Amino acid sequence: MAPLANNHISVDCAVFGFDGEQLRILLLKRSGVTVAGEELNDFKLPGSLIYQDEDLDEAASRVLRELTGVSDIALTQFKAFGSKDRTSNPRDVHWLERAQQARVERIVTIAYFALVKLDKNLERSVDPAVAEWRALDEVGALAFDHNLIIEEALKAIRRETGNDRALVFDLLPKKFTASQLRTLMQILSGKQLDVRNFHKKISQLPYIVPLDERQQGVAHRAARYYRFDRKAYSGSR
Amino acid sequence: MAPLANNHISVDCAVFGFDGEQLRILLLKRSGVTVAGEELNDFKLPGSLIYQDEDLDEAASRVLRELTGVSDIALTQFKAFGSKDRTSNPRDVHWLERAQQARVERIVTIAYFALVKLDKNLERSVDPAVAEWRALDEVGALAFDHNLIIEEALKAIRRETGNDRALVFDLLPKKFTASQLRTLMQILSGKQLDVRNFHKKISQLPYIVPLDERQQGVAHRAARYYRFDRKAYSGSR
Numbered sequence: 448m449a450p451l452a453n454n455h456i457s458v459d460c461a462v463f464g465f466d467g468e469q470l471r472i473l474l475l476k477r478s479g480v481t482v483a484g485e486e487l488n489d490f491k492l493p494g495s496l497i498y499q500d501e502d503l504d505e506a507a508s509r510v511l512r513e514l515t516g517v518s519d520i521a522l523t524q525f526k527a528f529g530s531k532d533r534t535s536n537p538r539d540v541h542w543l544e545r546a547q548q549a550r551v552e553r554i555v556t557i558a559y560f561a562l563v564k565l566d567k568n569l570e571r572s573v574d575p576a577v578a579e580w581r582a583l584d585e586v587g588a589l590a591f592d593h594n595l596i597i598e599e600a601l602k603a604i605r606r607e608t609g610n611d612r613a614l615v616f617d618l619l620p621k622k623f624t625a626s627q628l629r630t631l632m633q634i635l636s637g638k639q640l641d642v643r644n645f646h647k648k649i650s651q652l653p654y655i656v657p658l659d660e661r662q663q664g665v666a667h668r669a670a671r672y673y674r675f676d677r678k679a680y681s682g683s684r
Numbered sequence: 685m686a687p688l689a690n691n692h693i694s695v696d697c698a699v700f701g702f703d704g705e706q707l708r709i710l711l712l713k714r715s716g717v718t719v720a721g722e723e724l725n726d727f728k729l730p731g732s733l734i735y736q737d738e739d740l741d742e743a744a745s746r747v748l749r750e751l752t753g754v755s756d757i758a759l760t761q762f763k764a765f766g767s768k769d770r771t772s773n774p775r776d777v778h779w780l781e782r783a784q785q786a787r788v789e790r791i792v793t794i795a796y797f798a799l800v801k802l803d804k805n806l807e808r809s810v811d812p813a814v815a816e817w818r819a820l821d822e823v824g825a826l827a828f829d830h831n832l833i834i835e836e837a838l839k840a841i842r843r844e845t846g847n848d849r850a851l852v853f854d855l856l857p858k859k860f861t862a863s864q865l866r867t868l869m870q871i872l873s874g875k876q877l878d879v880r881n882f883h884k885k886i887s888q889l890p891y892i893v894p895l896d897e898r899q900q901g902v903a904h905r906a907a908r909y910y911r912f913d914r915k916a917y918s919g920s921r
Binding site for chain 2: 553
């Protein structure tokens, strides 16, 4: 194992996917025992201390790959979390000291987010015994300040997708329905979007291209598929 | 002195002002000697290691106040810099080890920016023997990766002022001329703005309010003053 830079700096990754109905986040199962000897069965973001010979971005990619099997995705640094209280919960300290085999002092973590397509490949690369794509409203109380990190990641994502609409399509499959796009836009904007207006709007956008293909094997009326045209989008800005 | 959290985490502050013609940044004079015994006379961003008992935001405010005398300004965290090479220049290592009285290892710094009104009060609070408001194009080669930090701070500022135009007025005096506003907008957008179109545009903006007051004691034709109306701006969004 490479030498640790020190036990004060870590990276954490908030990786978001969209399952067609809601956002999901990749969480690591944390197992062990509490100070009181009870079984510990909760979740945390994939994250770890950085090594001496790696930059922050390298550390984030390595940690995510090593802990979850997910690799080759674009991680964006969005915020450092360094409250002096973030490693004060005895539950976390106990777990961390056993994992690190060292006394835990204060840790500042550099947080990254990623937006991914939740496809079969990605789902296969994650071992369900180790990690899980949890729906955002089923996340519960996470280790350390990881609930706060997710909250801030969502703020950063809302800001970034507001600046550059193309990022929204990082979360959608290559072929998507108007309803999937609308649901995702509602989640990201925090606003309800009127179905008819939304259809009218996307029909006017040159970068949302209707395909001659429809959903198959669905109980309801099969919806048309669309694709995102990155070139047309760049041209329209 | 409060105990250091560790010698691995610092904060750095990139504080920007606008003098009516260009952006200026608050830099600290670095004095000492190089390894070769030559006099060291260059500049760095105000920054230092964090204490055990303070959060990152608190550390940034404290460090800025202690090093430059500047206080009560809004600092925004924008990026962590943690390249493994950022403390590899012998010039910097030598200076830092003398300043810290300890061996220097890798340091990750959490960077903040601030936008301030360069008024008389602020200028008076800075001791010219210690710090200086340098024009951006006269910054030269700074200590560590501080040139990179300034570059990234400007990117973050351009992004943020693009999202929220109100931030632009943090850099302007309470009363400003159309020409000052245009110059600043040109710097922030990186684009030349046509004078006539610009005047036409601001005359249509409800939050840029013309005053019955003009510049005094200027050699050229005295320009009208304007003020920013924050309430009208919030209403117009």
